Amino acid sequence: MSSSAEKHDVFQAIADPTRRKILRLLAEKELPISEITSHFSISRTAIAKHLHILSEAELVRGRKAGREKLYRLQPEPLTELKRWLSFYERFWNNKLSKLKHVVEHNGEVEIKVIETDVEERDP
Amino acid sequence: MSSSAEKHDVFQAIADPTRRKILRLLAEKELPISEITSHFSISRTAIAKHLHILSEAELVRGRKAGREKLYRLQPEPLTELKRWLSFYERFWNNKLSKLKHVVEHNGEVEIKVIETDVEERDP
DNA sequence: TAAATATAAAACCATTTGGTTTCATTTCGA
DNA sequence: TCGAAATGAAACCAAATGGTTTTATATTTA
Numbered sequence: 085m086s087s088s089a090e091k092h093d094v095f096q097a098i099a100d101p102t103r104r105k106i107l108r109l110l111a112e113k114e115l116p117i118s119e120i121t122s123h124f125s126i127s128r129t130a131i132a133k134h135l136h137i138l139s140e141a142e143l144v145r146g147r148k149a150g151r152e153k154l155y156r157l158q159p160e161p162l163t164e165l166k167r168w169l170s171f172y173e174r175f176w177n178n179k180l181s182k183l184k185h186v187v188e189h190n191g192e193v194e195i196k197v198i199e200t201d202v203e204e205r206d207p
Numbered sequence: 208m209s210s211s212a213e214k215h216d217v218f219q220a221i222a223d224p225t226r227r228k229i230l231r232l233l234a235e236k237e238l239p240i241s242e243i244t245s246h247f248s249i250s251r252t253a254i255a256k257h258l259h260i261l262s263e264a265e266l267v268r269g270r271k272a273g274r275e276k277l278y279r280l281q282p283e284p285l286t287e288l289k290r291w292l293s294f295y296e297r298f299w300n301n302k303l304s305k306l307k308h309v310v311e312h313n314g315e316v317e318i319k320v321i322e323t324d325v326e327e328r329d330p
Numbered sequence: 331t332a333a334a335t336a337t338a339a340a341a342c343c344a345t346t347t348g349g350t351t352t353c354a355t356t357t358c359g360a
Numbered sequence: 361t362c363g364a365a366a367t368g369a370a371a372c373c374a375a376a377t378g379g380t381t382t383t384a385t386a387t388t389t390a
Contacts, residue, residue, distance in 0.1 A: 100348085102348085104291070116367095127350065127351085129367095129368090132367075148367095150357060150366090151358065151367070162295050172234065172282050252379085252381085260377095273386095274387040275337080
């Protein structure tokens with residue numbers, strides 16, 4: 085039984101700036117809670133809660149090592165975010181598809197004619 | 208003064224599933240609030256609030272047309288999300304960089320030897 | 331012009347969120 | 361073995377979130 089009723093999904097998990105910063109830290113290396121906490125000005129308990137939320141979203145995984153609990157990044161769920169994003173990419177990826185979108189959806193279009201010296205064909 | 212103290216950023220804006228669904232609807236075409244509402248089972252007022260939040264994040268833009276207010280998608284802020292995501296892509300993009308990451312960060316690695324018939328070189 | 335449509339704005343409410351403090355438990359090390 | 365270190369867990373709290381209902385305003389349209 086891998087992954088099921090996750091209370092927090094990846095979208096919610098990354099909504100909080102503190103959690104994004106935690107992910108960024110863990111991207112560098114596996115870290116114990118106390119050391120993660122040292123990078124913030126909030127309590128260790130608060131950080132632990134953020135780690136729980138990240139765990140639920142499976143963006144992070146903790147293992148106990150002695151009296152420490154070491155967390156490391158698990159980036160796989162971010163692929164879901166990427167898939168979601170990819171749908172919208174066509175709207176900004178190139179000017180042509182953006183123009184198409186705008187025209188089709190009643191947007192306003194400004195046409196700017198750029199004058200160029202064109203050599204005449206078959207004079 | 209374009210964009211500044213946005214109370215809601217793109218990360219927060221897309222955290223809510225209702226708002227994601229609204230974005231998806233507006234990706235198809237510009238729509239008035241009432242029609243957006245018809246796709247949900249919550250009140251028009253609630254939808255209007257979601258639209259305000261999406262507006263703050265500049266993911267959506269409304270214009271008044273008669274007694275209607277038409278909203279359309281503005282996907283540009285999603286590029287910020289994409290930039291954020293791109294940082295993490297190296298962690299899952301190819302097996303080699305993932306292996307590198309896991310090894311460097313004290314993860315466990317399972318080595319699976321796949322036997323292959325190899326023709327001997329220079330026999 | 332009066333009724334119907336579409337939205338806006340305000341007041342209110344329950345739950346969630348992001349934080350705190352306090353107390354207990356486990357583990358390391360001198 | 362005893363104290364310090366690291367975490368876990370619980371109780372609590374203020375503010376934000378995601379809803380609702382009610383009232384008001386503007387715009388069509390019959």
